[in-house]
Amino acid sequence: METELKEVEVVNRRSSFNSMDLTVRFLALALTLVAAVLLGVNKETTTVSVTLISSLPPVDVPVTAKWTQMSAFVYFVIANSIACSYGATSLILILINRGRNKLVSLTVTILDLVMVGLLFSTVGATGSIGLIAYKGNSHVQWDKVCNVFGEFCNQVAVALFLSFAGSIAYLLLIVLAAIKLHKKF
Amino acid sequence: METELKEVEVVNRRSSFNSMDLTVRFLALALTLVAAVLLGVNKETTTVSVTLISSLPPVDVPVTAKWTQMSAFVYFVIANSIACSYGATSLILILINRGRNKLVSLTVTILDLVMVGLLFSTVGATGSIGLIAYKGNSHVQWDKVCNVFGEFCNQVAVALFLSFAGSIAYLLLIVLAAIKLHKKF
Numbered sequence: 569m570e571t572e573l574k575e576v577e578v579v580n581r582r583s584s585f586n587s588m589d590l591t592v593r594f595l596a597l598a599l600t601l602v603a604a605v606l607l608g609v610n611k612e613t614t615t616v617s618v619t620l621i622s623s624l625p626p627v628d629v630p631v632t633a634k635w636t637q638m639s640a641f642v643y644f645v646i647a648n649s650i651a652c653s654y655g656a657t658s659l660i661l662i663l664i665n666r667g668r669n670k671l672v673s674l675t676v677t678i679l680d681l682v683m684v685g686l687l688f689s690t691v692g693a694t695g696s697i698g699l700i701a702y703k704g705n706s707h708v709q710w711d712k713v714c715n716v717f718g719e720f721c722n723q724v725a726v727a728l729f730l731s732f733a734g735s736i737a738y739l740l741l742i743v744l745a746a747i748k749l750h751k752k753f
Numbered sequence: 754m755e756t757e758l759k760e761v762e763v764v765n766r767r768s769s770f771n772s773m774d775l776t777v778r779f780l781a782l783a784l785t786l787v788a789a790v791l792l793g794v795n796k797e798t799t800t801v802s803v804t805l806i807s808s809l810p811p812v813d814v815p816v817t818a819k820w821t822q823m824s825a826f827v828y829f830v831i832a833n834s835i836a837c838s839y840g841a842t843s844l845i846l847i848l849i850n851r852g853r854n855k856l857v858s859l860t861v862t863i864l865d866l867v868m869v870g871l872l873f874s875t876v877g878a879t880g881s882i883g884l885i886a887y888k889g890n891s892h893v894q895w896d897k898v899c900n901v902f903g904e905f906c907n908q909v910a911v912a913l914f915l916s917f918a919g920s921i922a923y924l925l926l927i928v929l930a931a932i933k934l935h936k937k938f
Binding site: 633637638639640643670673674677678681682684685686688689690691692693694695696697699700701705707708709710711713735739742743745746747749750 | 822823825828855862866869870871873874875876877878879880881882884885886890892893895898924927928930932934935
């Protein structure tokens, strides 16, 4: 009777872990998907007054900001797309496997870890560029651009926050796997 | 006899895993230490010709590049210092614990994971700034600066490579722990 109760408890604990893994994985997928789309569709056109010759009045020139103009933003969209696609693939794999094959579980954990590296590096890259775009840097004479492209910058900030949340979700998946394995071991 | 052989094999395998963990951990410590020092002591002074008034000849102005002038570089030095200090602390903890306390092993694995996130984000941040310093970006009119501060840029590149190697080492530590736990479970 006691053994049966213990077994039920173990099964319950395992299923609660699995459902938590699936929920966090789905969250990671959704967050990175929205982050990639938000930056991918981000585009702002504004007019800037340019003085060509000092004796003539300034000319209004239309300028456009797009994610393709900055390597860090291109990396951001690609990295979040990879993390999102992997999130969907791993979700299907886990649902099919259901913890039966140890090699599949190990591979998923290692690939989760690769996603952590990929996402944290892209958050760092976009964050550092965003900081200079927002504040500028006088030492290298890189002027701030967020006073011109305000909406574009805001959308980048939202995408950055979502991608950071996505990377924390992938990090949490490895923590969950580590706790699960340490409990069993 | 067979059981004894098996036991010896398991002990051998465990010790080989432990020595590999210690070696990789020491490598991670050393790499992040050198990366932090390399960028922390990085300083270059050069003279730039500046034309103040067009009727007068250009004036030579001394300009200095330091890690404190760029937020991404400050983050790089701090993050690598944290990763290096943690590397030393965890090395001592592992040598004292020797796998006896499961909670210590779990905590070390989770903190290794935090180091992966920290280091990858700093590699991304410094890498994206370095790319613009090296090539410039015409869309936001951020000019390249590596043509002026060549030596400074080279030293940043070396520190960046070492820090990337350090983050791969921390990533490898989690892979080793995952393989070990999956084998036991």
